[in-house]
Amino acid sequence: MGTQNGVIHGPDGSATTPSLVFIAALDRVLALLKNECPDAVERIVAVSGCGQQHGSVYWGSNAASLIAEMNPEVEMREQLQDAFAISNGPIWMDSSSTKWCQRLERDLGGPQAVANLTGSRAYERFSINQVAKLIDTHPNEFKNVSRISLVSSLLTTIFAGRFVGIDESDATGMNALDLKSKIWSADVLKSVGGAAVKNPESTLANLLGPVATPYLPVDNISSYFVERYGFSPKCKVVPFTGDNPSTLAGLGISAAGDLAVSLGTSDTAFAVVAKSACKPSGIEGHVLLNPVDPDTFIAMLCFKNGSLAREQIRDKHANGEWADFNSMLSKTEPGNNGFVGFFHPEPEITPPTSKPEQIHIFDANSDAPVSVASVAPEIQIRAIIEQHALRLKQHTQILGVSKVKRILVSGGASANFEILRVLSNVFGVPVYETVGGSTAAAAYGGILRAQHAMACEAEGGMYVPFQPDIQVRLVVEPDSAAHGVYQAAMERFEKLERVVVAL
Known part of the structure; x- marks a missing residue:
């Protein structure tokens, strides 16, 4: 897909990855799982995992129907190649959004004010600053965006067969979520949308969707995975999170x-x-x-x-x-x-x-x-x-x-x-x-979090300690x-x- 080690580097410090890369990787992983552990797949009771933190994905207007109606006879990569309004999304290596970081800190009262609100000062790799850049530099493509995901919530969305919000933990790596209220900050979204987005607080909030509770299942797995790979229709999908918080769980x-x-x-x-x-x-x-x-x-x-x-x-x-x-x-x-x-x-x-x-x-x-x-x-x-x-x-x-x-x-x-x-x-x-x-701590964190979510669901959706x-x-x-x-x-x-x- 034109990448070097999965990345396309630009002259301005930009670093992007085709969103289809993540879909193709999932195709390959699940094919290996089916071929090497065919009898184990149907016994999986919940799936979760993680994605590289800060990478963002921009779904097109037809994405929801494409995701919901996937044909189990065909790989996802073939069916979702036209699902993205912006084909290549910025990832954690991107350092091209300094101008928009400075604007966010200026609008909110300085780096400490941004950190108090969102957990970090404005960083170039943090996703909301990449969104601000795309609004200003790719306005025509951005008009066609129907939903914004992170790499983690892309995976949750695919497994659930419908759009699922970014989990609370990965969302705090965006410079956009209010740490205290756990909702998107209206002040941040207003700054990000600038004059280019009408009613940015509501418009961008709708594109991001409500955040997901990380320790509860969001749905049963999509029928695509039941029919193509042999998952149980009762298998639960637990929100994927970023690789750093997942590492913490895995340790x-x-x-x-x-x-x-x-x-x-x-x-x-x-x-x-x-x-x-x-x-x-x-x-x-x-x-x-x-x-x-x-x-x-x-x-x-x-x-x-x-x-x-x-x-x-x-x-x-x-x-x-x-x-x-x-x-x-x-x-x-x-x-x-x-x-x-x-x-x-x-x-x-x-x-x-x-x-x-x-x-x-x-x-x-x-x-x-x-x-x-x-x-x-x-x-x-x-x-x-x-x-x-x-x-x-x-x-x-x-x-x-x-x-x-x-x-x-x-x-x-x-x-x-x-x-x-x-x-x-x-x-x-x-x-x-x-x-x-602990070489696979991030992936192992996904397993432990899926197990934890099932324990919480068994208690009627009440949180139980992670042990x-x-x-x-x-x-x-x-x-x-x-x-x-x-x-x-x-x-x-x-x-x-x-x-x-x-x-």
Whole structure:
């Protein structure tokens, strides 16, 4: 379909995917399921899953009838190729909507006002800013849009055989849903429609449709799937959600006090936060509605400089070997004798920095950086590991994550015990890993959420606690003395980070 790795890149920073790609992928997955597990399909009692967050889909005027009347003898891809008013929808990689992000923040009173209302400041990849761009740049095509979906609700819609709304959790990754009321913000929709859309509050609200409750089934599965693939006609469809909230569900992060940390190319943190404690930031991070607990939020942070930054220091000072790296790390004490470092091979996003290839190290007696060359290799090694743990604690606290009870780790660096020891000591809580790994956590989250929705339906549609049976293994417990050292270091770390951002 003219894509490279599923994406079409434009010269203005745009990144789109043909909406038919997702339909074709579903065709292929279901064909494999039928061929490899023919006897299991009819025993499936509920389906759910996830789609890449922020991707949006624009259905045409004939889409509803095409979806409802699909012929089970024909693949969906063939039947739905004319179902889209705008064939290629923007995805999470798109960075072309800066102008419309600025307009939204101006209209609503600034980035903090947008974050307070929707959970995040205006981001280019967030779907409502892409909608605003399409209204202005593709007005003729947009006039033919009958419904707007995200990738997640596209899948829910296909399985149900009718339009189904975006689930509450994925909707909070759009800059459009009011976190408190769980309805589309009239102020946001008015800004997005501008002068180009008559009555934008009602018009855009109708195009988006009402949001779906994430923990309840929406319908029985469409007859198309019963007749073509052998699903039971009693099989329930549960709203699909975004890949990030689904990952949280798949890891079993279900209650306030849980923190999931992925130590990969970038370091990402997910936490469940009580609504009363949550603090959306107009500078960094995101707050999402929790798809498995209506009484809590998800706080999410991403740090661009993760494993690649750690590996750069390993390669420079430890012969490219983690064993040597860990040996040198163990030669220094928690707190690093007052040395604090900030390692940014790439411009950082949390907090935002503008310059690449930056290393700044401070000794115990100065608030100005010292010469990096004058700092011993083992000091630099501890400095980067402590920086990465301290920043996680500082910035999760900014979003309201103040009472962490346990950390669940994933990602490549989670195999390094010495790194996890520092993480445990900084937070003062035990660190766990899932038994058997978590490489398919997003998909597994769909399974657990479908199971959870059936439990809620069995209680007459009342919410029941999400308590998945996920086995975890204790990796390391904190040392109280080391935790005290890091507690005392937090204030200075925050101060020096502000110095680095200003450089």
